[in-house]
Amino acid sequence: MQYTHISNPARLGHEAKSAAAMCIKNLSQWAMAVEEICTWPEYSPQPLRTLPGFAQKVGVDQLFVKDESKRFGSDIGSFKALGAPYAVYMILSEEVYAKTGVRPSSAELRTSKYHDITRNVVVCVATDGNQGRGLAYGAQAFGCRCVDYIHGHVSDGRADRMKNLGAVVIRVDGEYEASVARAKEDARMNGWYFVSSTSWSNFDNDVPQHVMNAYMVVLDEALSMIPAVDKVTHVFVCGGVGSIAAAIFQGFYKHVCEIQKSSAASATVTMPRFIVVEPSEADCLLQSAKSQEARESEGSLRTLMAGLACRTPSPAALKVLTWLASDFIAVPDSVAVDGMKALAYGEEGDIPVVCGESSAASMGIMLGSTTDPSLREKLGLNSSSQVVLFGLEGATDPEIYESLVGKSSQAVFEAQDGFVVRD
Numbered sequence: 001m002q003y004t005h006i007s008n009p010a011r012l013g014h015e016a017k018s019a020a021a022m023c024i025k026n027l028s029q030w031a032m033a034v035e036e037i038c039t040w041p042e043y044s045p046q047p048l049r050t051l052p053g054f055a056q057k058v059g060v061d062q063l064f065v066k067d068e069s070k071r072f073g074s075d076i077g078s079f080k081a082l083g084a085p086y087a088v089y090m091i092l093s094e095e096v097y098a099k100t101g102v103r104p105s106s107a108e109l110r111t112s113k114y115h116d117i118t119r120n121v122v123v124c125v126a127t128d129g130n131q132g133r134g135l136a137y138g139a140q141a142f143g144c145r146c147v148d149y150i151h152g153h154v155s156d157g158r159a160d161r162m163k164n165l166g167a168v169v170i171r172v173d174g175e176y177e178a179s180v181a182r183a184k185e186d187a188r189m190n191g192w193y194f195v196s197s198t199s200w201s202n203f204d205n206d207v208p209q210h211v212m213n214a215y216m217v218v219l220d221e222a223l224s225m226i227p228a229v230d231k232v233t234h235v236f237v238c239g240g241v242g243s244i245a246a247a248i249f250q251g252f253y254k255h256v257c258e259i260q261k262s263s264a265a266s267a268t269v270t271m272p273r274f275i276v277v278e279p280s281e282a283d284c285l286l287q288s289a290k291s292q293e294a295r296e297s298e299g300s301l302r303t304l305m306a307g308l309a310c311r312t313p314s315p316a317a318l319k320v321l322t323w324l325a326s327d328f329i330a331v332p333d334s335v336a337v338d339g340m341k342a343l344a345y346g347e348e349g350d351i352p353v354v355c356g357e358s359s360a361a362s363m364g365i366m367l368g369s370t371t372d373p374s375l376r377e378k379l380g381l382n383s384s385s386q387v388v389l390f391g392l393e394g395a396t397d398p399e400i401y402e403s404l405v406g407k408s409s410q411a412v413f414e415a416q417d418g419f420v421v422r423d
Contacts, residue, residue: 001368004280004330005378006289008322012271016323023316024250026203033086033213034220036106042072046218048225049391053348058366059376060385062231065343065363066222069354069394074413075161076137077356077394078130079218079244083211084123085138087195090210092118092142109142118143122192125149126172126179128306129158129396130358135195136165147192149183151176153302153309157397175301177311197243199316208316212247218390219251226388230259230269234379234387236362239278239285239328240308242317248390249274249324272388273326273380277361279303283330284313285321290328294318304333304404307358307393327379331361331368337404339363343391344405344412352415356393356401363389 010016037043047067055063072081089106096114097103104114121144125135132148139146146167150159151174159169172179180198187194197215199208223229235252237245253271260269276285281299288295294313301309313321339360346352355363366387369376381387395401395409402408 001335001365001372001375002280002332003335003365003368003375004283004286005375006286006328007378008289008325008327010292010322011326012323020319020323022202022204023246023319026209027212027247027250028254030213030216030251033210034217036089037082037086037214037217040106045221046071048222049351049353051348051350053350054342054366057348058370058381059383060381060387061383062386063366063389064226064387065353065355065389065391066218067353067355068218068392069356072137074354074394074409076133078134078396079215079392080130080134081137082134082214082217083197084125084131084134084195085141086214087207087210088123088135088138088142088144090206091123091193091195092121092144095121106142112143115143119145121145122147122190123195124183124187124192125195126151126176126183127162128154128176128309129162130307130393131196132162132167132169133158133165133396136162136167140166147186149179151179154306155397155400157399158306161397175311176309198241198314200314201316202319203316212243215244215247216251218392219248222388222390223252223255228386229255231386232272232388233385234273234275234381236275236277236365236387236389238305238308238359238361238390238392239276239283240358241310241312241314242276242285242321243314244392245274245276245325246314246317246320250320253324274324275327275329275379276321276325277365278328278330279305279308279336279361280330280332282309282311284310285318286328286330288313288318289322289325292322304357304400305336305361307396329365331365333357335364335368336361337364338367339365340401340405342367344407346415346419351419352412353391354394354401354409354412354416355391356396357404358396359390359392
């Protein structure tokens with residue numbers, strides 16, 4: 001299997017910890033966001049899939065996949081349906097409070113009660129699909145307007161799904177960063193809200209903080225479902241600008257530290273390896289880890305892993321990853337496709353799982369490790385390993401998904417519903 005791997009020499013070091021300290025402080029109060037989202041009518045916990053057949057195949061003790069493919073329904077089907085809608089709710093709550101002195105509930109914002117205020121608010125974002133769809137969903141639910149900026153490589157199918165949720169979609173020539181620049185400038189000129197998890201200043205800005213706090217729903221669910229968190233040895237999360245990996249790793253780190261402090265098990269509990277997975281053509285986090293400072297990817301950004309096609313990292317997220325991530329690995333698209341197919345067909349007798357292009361490479365890496373002893377050694381995988389993969393999106397473009405997997409996402413969901421656990 002082709003790949004590029006970097007071990008992070010700064011991991012858990014004093015200097016890296018100091019650099020990340022303010023980011024961690026600003027991201028430490030996520031309980032309110034999780035509590036709020038759990039009251040939403042569309043909320044239901046998303047499953048942690050146990051894959052014993054694949055665990056045996058790849059030579060590890062346990063293999064789990066956190067499955068976000070039906071988050072707020074399969075039409076949304078991404079962890080980003082948490083961050084953007086929650087940020088929209090917080091923005092509109094502040095707008096109503098500023099004009100009325102009353103802070104509305106999310107339930108009230110779903111009615112027409114404050115629509116004369118909220119309908120004049122515009123939220124926008126630059127997106128490869130998931131964030132824009134989540135933002136459009138939040139705007140539709142809570143009663144404001146949404147503008148999504150996409151770059152030249154975003155598929156028409158993903159653009160159409162944003163439009164179907166009521167967003168105005170503007171395609172910008174150039175790469176993702178060009179759409180970010182356009183969205184931020186239009187927001188500045190028009191008094192709109194730019195809703196992104198990317199932070200240039202330690203997550204001290206309200207909007208990125210709200211987005212990141214909402215992402216912790218994914219982690220809180222996973223931690224409640226993992227049979228023995230203290231036994232987990234590896235956690236794989238996709239890259240992009242680094243925000244979701246930073247959120248999950250810092251939350252996991254805090255939880256493991258609490259386990260260490262709270263019981264006699266502290267002598268045996270070790271911190272899992274936190275592994276960031278990127279496309280070879282969009283490896284800004286790996287390049288930054290290699291240089292020990294922020295670096296752009298020199299790749300083409302042309303990758304099936306559309307949600308990860310980012311030229312530059314989030315400066316704040318990079319600080320967290322420099323402290324906590326143990327490994328950075330970049331792989332070609334074929335590795336993601338291998339992972340998608342394996343999960344979809346339920347090979348080795350496991351439950352079928354819909355996992356989109358931007359999250360499936362972790363599974364592809366696990367498969368690749370079976371025939372690559374060097375990769376296995378670099379990642380520290382062995383028969384005692386307990387591995388958690390975060391599958392953070394489903395079929396974000398169903399046509400592309402079917403063309404890559406050879407089976408529709410709906411067919412996979414149907415097979416999943418009919419799955420019978422073997423004795």
